[in-house]
Amino acid sequence: MDTTLITRTALSEPQTTSSQPQPESKLVNVKVRTSQGVLEKFDKQKIIDSLIRETNISKKIAEQVSDEVEDEMANFKLKYVTAPLIREIVNVKLLEHGLESVRIKYTRLGMPVYDIKQLITQGPDEELNIQHNPESIHKIMADIVGKEFAIVEVIPPIRVDDHMRGIYHIHDLNYFATRPFSFSHDLRFFLMNGLKVDGSGKFTSTTGPAKNPEVAMLHATKVLAAAQINCGGGQGFFSFNTLLAPYARGLNYHRMKQLAQIFIYEMSQMYVARGGQTVFSSIDLDLSVPKRLKHTAAVVPGGRINGTYGDYELEAKILLSGLLDVFIEGDYSKNQFTFPKINVSIEQDSFKNLDGNWEKILRLTAKYAFPYFIVKQNYFSEFSTFQNCSYLVPLDKLSTQFDIANGTIRGGVSQIVTLNLPNIAYMGRGKEERINELLQSRIDSARDVLLLKKNALAKNLENGALPFLEQPIDGTKYLDIDKQFLIVGITGMNEFVKFITEKALHEDSDGQRLALKTVKFMSNYLSELKESSGLNFALSAVPSKVVANRLAEIDLQNFKGAITQINGAGKPTYTPGFSVQKSAPLLPLQRAKIESQFHEYADGGALSVLPYRNGDLQDLFELIQEIAKTKIQYFKFEKA
Structure with missing residues (x-):
């Protein structure tokens, strides 16, 4: 010694x-x-x-x-x-x-004692955008343990190294071994059957079907909160105002607005989600009762059936009006409501029968640039929704005719692995044949990771580790692992094109053709994997700036010729998904036309974020109409 x-x-x-x-x-x-x-x-x-x-x-x-x-x-x-x-x-x-x-x-202890001490005394990193409180401290410590377990025990070293080298990004490693990503719910199931927030009623009280509108709204909030415990990403409802319209029958506008306030305030103040946060939630709002629900049996107070949703068109529109008014007004301090996110569904006939709700949507857009717009394109399934502000989920493809008729349409995304497109351009040296080989091999690698996640979730269901998602429905579990979406994401298409053509995506039609050819190649290959496996592999343009930042920083260390943008913090980044770079001197419609070319092939979802300067509401309305004429599937505005 x-x-x-x-x-x-x-x-x-x-x-x-x-x-x-x-x-x-x-x-x-x-x-x-x-x-x-x-x-x-x-x-x-x-x-x-x-x-x-x-x-x-x-x-x-x-x-x-x-x-x-x-x-x-x-x-x-x-x-x-x-x-x-x-x-x-x-x-x-x-x-x-x-x-x-x-x-x-x-x-x-999962993380160094020194780091724990720093976390307790100084709080989370600002980039995490969560409050310094005991729950956030606990979450971050648990996240590190969960992430390390995933990369040591669940994912093989070769795939972990791909992630660390920036070949691709495995999303939410902290939850990889324990829970699916996002989920959309059919509100009718809970309106008919009541609610067990723990999935069984063993650890919490149970409630029967809501008999009045206030309770129905509260049940809706509890569903999203309970599901959040079992998932890593967002929770949502489709056709929210339509499915709740029967509960608003006979109520005046003031009462309906109070119902809207109950839901919105509850969702924005339930500070109990992962790490002491509000629930990441979204609701799809219908401008009118959609065709797919007009002749569907309507659930009314007490969980009974009375008529069809087409009979409640007026109530659906007035409830929508109340929801929009609450969002426009903001909270008591006149701040914007961050959650729930709202998706306004634009159908083919949405611009024909205009009412006061369109004016409110325009006012809300001008004030906060808040609503997201779903354009129900011809290539969409009937019950299509978007999760986590980006991922397209055709719910009817995940459901049976029994589900559609009986209020059990549900489903979501199990996992996302995002490919680093600029890295493929660098490694392929701009050669098409080599690039296609790399695209295919990296999709295969991403598929392997996605299948590992699927297997992990199957084991968790067997072990009773996902109680809310294990509720029985017609002989199956609420979460059907085999039907969930397995997303291969892409990011950095703009830099991919620029490295090969020396021009940004918006600067040259040849670059746009290259991008479209690349997206089609990936979409076709994923379709082959889907057909051969019977699983729902899908392609998505990932909007995450965190992912784009991380991959750009890694590539800059490894490639002298790496092409990056500079983000608001002065650090290198890639342009998310297949978006046009933010600095491009384009009008919103010009940007939408370029990006919409690729949307049709992103069967896992694509979001376009379009710059907007405050102006006349009529001009904004006409702009939305023109955008909806493109092939764009999902967009929002961002104040320029």
């Missing part, structure tokens, strides 16, 4: 970290899978700096320990190591030298 090491632990003065260059490492070919989700070369100095920062030991002791760790790892002859493994070896060396008190400070 080295007595020098033991005696030196008594030092209590803080030490500064060293910036002196270290001798060449014995592990020059070893890569480290870091907790930040990237691969790095082994760097002994990081062990030294970490020991000094977290335990306050002297530089000399830290250097001696790091030397021994390097020697030990060299004996293992490993190509890849993880940050947790390095920390374990360091702790063993500390124990070998009798430095138990130092080892306690340096041990790992």
Whole structure:
């Protein structure tokens, strides 16, 4: 035992970290899978700096320990190591030298003790956009454990390395082993059967079918909150105002507006979701009762059937009016309601019979740029909805005729893996044949990850770990694993095109043809996978800026010729999905026409975000009409 090491632990003065260059490492070919989700070369100095920062030991002791760790790892002859493994070896060396008190400070409890202390005292990173509270602290700690479990136990190293190298991005690794992503619900099921928020009634009280409109609204909020416990992403209802219209019969406008307030305030104030957040929720609003529901039996108070939804057209429109008024007014402090998100469904005849609701939609758009617009294109299924502000889910494809008739239309997205298109352009050196080979092989890799998620969810259902989603329906479970969507996402199409053609997506028609050809190739290949497997693989343009930022930063480290944009924080990023870059000097309709070319082939969803400057409401209305004439499937405005 080295007595020098033991005696030196008594030092209590803080030490500064060293910036002196270290001798060449014995592990020059070893890569480290870091907790930040990237691969790095082994760097002994990081062990030294970490020991000094977290335990306050002297530089000399830290250097001696790091030397021994390097020697030990060299004996293992490993190509890849993880940050947790390095920390374990360091702790063993500390124990070998009798430095138990130092080892306690340096041990790992899912995350380093030092990081937990920083999290408790300083709160979450600003980029997470969640409040500093006990639940958010607990969530972040749990997220790290969940993520590490997924990459160590559930996903094989070769696929983990693909994620860390930026080949693709596996979404929500923290929830990969435990829960599906998003889900849409048929409100009729709960209006007819009541509610068990725990899925069984064993741990919570149960309620029967709502007999009055206030209770119906409260049940709707509880459904979304309960489902949030079992899912990693958003929850939503389709045809919200239509399905609740029978509960508004005989009520005056003031009472209907109060019902709208109950729902909206509850959804924006239930601060109980993952990590002390409000429930990520959305509702689809119908301008009129859609054809698919006009002749469908209507559920009325008490869970009974009375007439069809076509009989409640007036109530559906007045309830829509009340909902829009509440959103326009904002909360007590005149702030915008962030949740639930609202999707306004535009049918083929939505512009023929205009009423006061269109004016309110325009006012809400001008004030907050808030509503999302679903354009029900000819290539849509009848019961199509959007989840998490981006993902298209044709619910009737996931449901039987029994479901459509009996109020059990439901479904969602199990998992998303987003391909890094610019990376494919770099690796393929702009050669079409090589690019197609890479596209196909990376879709195959993404498919493997998606199937791993499907298998994990199947085991969780068997083990009773998804109680709300296990409720029995006609001999099946509420969540049917085999029918959920498995999304292969894309991002960075603009930079993909620019690397190959030297012009941005909006600058050249040849680039747009290349983009369309690429999207079609991916869509066709995914269709083949869907047909051969019987599973719902789908292509989506992923709007996530976090994903675009991460992939751009990784590529900049690995490719000298990487093409990126600069985001609002002054950091590199890619243009999300197949969107036109934000700085393009285009009018909203011009942007929509370019992007809409690709929407038809994104059977997993695509969102266009269009710039808008406040102006005349009539001009805005005419703009929406023109946008709806394109092949665009989903769009929102953003204040320019």
